[in-house]
Amino acid sequence: MSFNHVVVWLDQAEAHVIHFTRDAAESEVIKTASVHARHKKAGVDASIESEQDPEYLNEIAAAIEAAQEILVVGPGQEKLVFIKHLEKQHPAVADKVVSVETVDHPNDGQLLAYARKYFVKEGIMH
Secondary structure (H helix, E strand, O other): OOOOEEEEEEOOOEEEEEEEOOOOEEEEEEEOOOOOOEEEEOOEEEEOOOOOOHHHHHHHHHHHOOOOEEEEEEOOOHHHHHHHHHHHHOHHHHOOEEEEEEOOOOOHHHHHHHHHHHHHHOOOOO
């Protein structure tokens, strides 16, 4: 089956990729091998921006490259890191991103419902 739409929910540890149409969907989970450390700096918990795992980001890009329209969502900054990576390393995929949205931690059913609603609202559901 051909899926024109994809939603990607990602954080530092994993990405949930759902390819879908109005009536069908296929999903996969991609996990990173990198470890993000935390440390105290001047009494404040701060995240050490360890080098991003390019294999993780490339694997996500490869999983979504066949889609025509891509919605990228997630709870934190990782979605923005991913968009910057796409723009530098995979510009053809970056051009297909229709929006980047903040979404907490939905299960896959909630994520799919959110994405379908988004694409219908924007008038780009085929």
